[in-house]
Amino acid sequence: MVTPMELFVKEMQDLLLPDEAYILDGSQEEAEKLVAVAEKSEVDGKIVLKKLNGQEYPNSYYHRSNPNDVARTEHLTFVCTPTEEQAGPNNNWMEPIEAKEKMTGLFKGAMKGRKMYVIPFVMGNPKSKYAKNCVQVTDSVYVALSMRVMSRVGKQAVERIGGSSDFFRGIHSIGDVNPDRRFIMHFPQENLVMSFGSGYGGNALLGKKCYSLRIGSYLGYQEGWLAEHMIVIGVQTPSGKVMYFLGAFPSACGKTNLALLEPVLKGYKVWTLGDDIAWINIGDDGQLYAINPEAGFFGVAPGTGYKTNPVMMKTLKNDKFFPTLFTNTAIDNSNNTPWWEGVSDEVPLDLTDWQGQKYDKNSDKSAEHPNSRFTVSIYNCPTLSSEYDNPNGVPISGIIFGGRRKSTIPLVYEAKDWDSGVFTASIIGSETTAASSGQVGNVRRDPMAMLPFCGYNMGDYLQHWLNMGKKAKKLPKIFMVNWFRKDENDKFMWPGFRDNSRIIKWMIDRIEGKTGVVESEIGLFPQDNAIDLSGLNIKKETMEKLLKVDKEDWKKEVVMIEEFYSKFGDKIPRELRDYLTDLKKKLGM
Ligand code: OXD
Ligand code: MN
Numbered sequence: 001m002v003t004p005m006e007l008f009v010k011e012m013q014d015l016l017l018p019d020e021a022y023i024l025d026g027s028q029e030e031a032e033k034l035v036a037v038a039e040k041s042e043v044d045g046k047i048v049l050k051k052l053n054g055q056e057y058p059n060s061y062y063h064r065s066n067p068n069d070v071a072r073t074e075h076l077t078f079v080c081t082p083t084e085e086q087a088g089p090n091n092n093w094m095e096p097i098e099a100k101e102k103m104t105g106l107f108k109g110a111m112k113g114r115k116m117y118v119i120p121f122v123m124g125n126p127k128s129k130y131a132k133n134c135v136q137v138t139d140s141v142y143v144a145l146s147m148r149v150m151s152r153v154g155k156q157a158v159e160r161i162g163g164s165s166d167f168f169r170g171i172h173s174i175g176d177v178n179p180d181r182r183f184i185m186h187f188p189q190e191n192l193v194m195s196f197g198s199g200y201g202g203n204a205l206l207g208k209k210c211y212s213l214r215i216g217s218y219l220g221y222q223e224g225w226l227a228e229h230m231i232v233i234g235v236q237t238p239s240g241k242v243m244y245f246l247g248a249f250p251s252a253c254g255k256t257n258l259a260l261l262e263p264v265l266k267g268y269k270v271w272t273l274g275d276d277i278a279w280i281n282i283g284d285d286g287q288l289y290a291i292n293p294e295a296g297f298f299g300v301a302p303g304t305g306y307k308t309n310p311v312m313m314k315t316l317k318n319d320k321f322f323p324t325l326f327t328n329t330a331i332d333n334s335n336n337t338p339w340w341e342g343v344s345d346e347v348p349l350d351l352t353d354w355q356g357q358k359y360d361k362n363s364d365k366s367a368e369h370p371n372s373r374f375t376v377s378i379y380n381c382p383t384l385s386s387e388y389d390n391p392n393g394v395p396i397s398g399i400i401f402g403g404r405r406k407s408t409i410p411l412v413y414e415a416k417d418w419d420s421g422v423f424t425a426s427i428i429g430s431e432t433t434a435a436s437s438g439q440v441g442n443v444r445r446d447p448m449a450m451l452p453f454c455g456y457n458m459g460d461y462l463q464h465w466l467n468m469g470k471k472a473k474k475l476p477k478i479f480m481v482n483w484f485r486k487d488e489n490d491k492f493m494w495p496g497f498r499d500n501s502r503i504i505k506w507m508i509d510r511i512e513g514k515t516g517v518v519e520s521e522i523g524l525f526p527q528d529n530a531i532d533l534s535g536l537n538i539k540k541e542t543m544e545k546l547l548k549v550d551k552e553d554w555k556k557e558v559v560m561i562e563e564f565y566s567k568f569g570d571k572i573p574r575e576l577r578d579y580l581t582d583l584k585k586k587l588g589m
Contacts, residue, residue, distance in 0.1 A: 026154015088457030214455030238267030263501030286473025321377030403430035421478025459571025
């Protein structure tokens with residue numbers, strides 16, 4: 001009997017017409033073989049992978065992408081639900097039949113002369129009841145290798161799928177890497193994504209943003225769980241107890257640094273479970289439990305260094321897993337290592353930039369692309385939590401939300417309860433960065449840091465968050481942070497990085513009921529001296545400014561929030577609109 005998976009492969013062969021199909025088995029030999037193929041293959045006239053200095057960076061290879069294909073392309077990303085309202089104003093929408101016709105036209109014969117890689121994979125530990133089965137086809141060996149790092153690929157997935165037809169289907173071809181023929185189409189009702197014309201991680205590694213967030217969020221809405229753009233960490237206190245936190249921040253707000261934090265405070269330790277995605281379920285005891293469905297980090301290189309993220313540097317230099325990939329960084333020719341700003345104090349003398357040109361030190365552009373990335377196994381991470389592979393996930397005590405804001409949003413505050421926490425998270429704004437193609441530096445409203453990743457109407461999504469709160473028996477505390485406040489001279493007021501552990505310590509004290517709060521218009525603030533500042537040279541006035549509600553700023557903020565909410569009409573839950581009305585009253589508006 002032909003299984004649904006075999007049938008899918010056959011359908012893909014008939015549509016894409018590859019010269020041959022290869023089903024990944026997930027073995028070590030396979031990884032070596034695929035790397036050898038990539039070292040000999042060219043795409044766009046560029047060798048797909050080049051070996052880097054194995055003494056400095058074991059198992060590492062370099063990939064340079066087409067300069068037109070370096071970030072997620074939100075304007076070419078569509079959610080194809082039967083009605084436009086289901087996708088919501090947060091998504092581009094296309095009618096599903098029209099979208100499929102368009103994509104089928106692009107895919108027809110797209111793999112002629114190429115090999116089709118069939119990637120069976122599981123998102124999450126295959127032993128977990130929360131894990132999900134998936135199959136992606138692709139004609140990119142770089143994508144196939146990246147998927148091996150980022151998910152559980154191979155035989156265990158095939159076994160888990162068995163004769164079932166309940167698996168995610170991902171169809172991917174890099175086509176001719178032409179932005180005019182580039183689309184990432186999601187069909188949530190069919191558990192299907194069609195992606196054409198891009199080899200970039202977020203567009204092409206379909207297990208990541210496409211499945212684990214956009215399709216996942218829709219599945220969570222149907223099935224009663226949450227797929228979130230969140231880190232998962234365990235924070236160990238001096239008593240040895242570990243408390244688990246989730247953290248949601250828009251792209252490139254230091255999420256990965258927080259996930260691999262080395263706390264500055266003695267006796268505290270952060271254990272890493274995930275740096276990008278969390279799937280949250282209500283466990284048998286009524287608490288929220290999270291798993292990280294991914295198995296690797298696809299992290300932003302610039303700004304990663306021994307000062308900012310020593311644990312990631314150790315992860316990148318670990319030799320446990322084969323291979324580690326670097327994409328669009330610069331190359332230091334003196335020792336054939338990947339280079340980016342922040343990895344060393346000095347700019348090396350002989351650099352090749354991310355486009356393959358000799359780098360001019362006096363150039364005002366960086367040698368690496370601002371969204372250059374590394375792809376590395378989570379098993380390389382020296383702070384990997386022993387609970388990472390726990391099939392039940394970890395019980396969550398606190399959820400941290402944040403954005404990148406030079407003004408308005410205080411360093412930290414706590415939401416009174418779950419519903420006000422949902423309101424607080426629904427109003428996150430952040431200055432945009434290079435992780436998505438688009439304008440850098442504007443404030444974009446980004447509820448739960450999910451705006452680009454929510455696969456259905458964000459109004460329904462916010463209602464789903466409120467409903468989860470009603471269903472759970474014990475809920476985590478919700479906090480809002482802003483590490484990025486600036487003073488009048490445009491200087492960061494809070495040191496950030498390792499010192500952020502001071503704020504997490506305060507959160508733990510709050511969860512344990514060890515410290516009280518001061519009420520404000522927007523939420524609950526730390527009492528005087530409740531944040532441990534030992535060994536930190538920061539002025540009292542600075543802390544006061546960091547922990548203050550500036551009413552005039554907030555009045556402007558409320559106008560922006562109202563404008564954002566209005567896009568969703570009455571889809572925004574009544575509770576949240578009431579919170580906004582209440583906030584306006586408190587601000588005297
Ligand atoms: C990412 C992103 O790549 O959020 O993780 O853009
Ligand atoms: Mn992300």
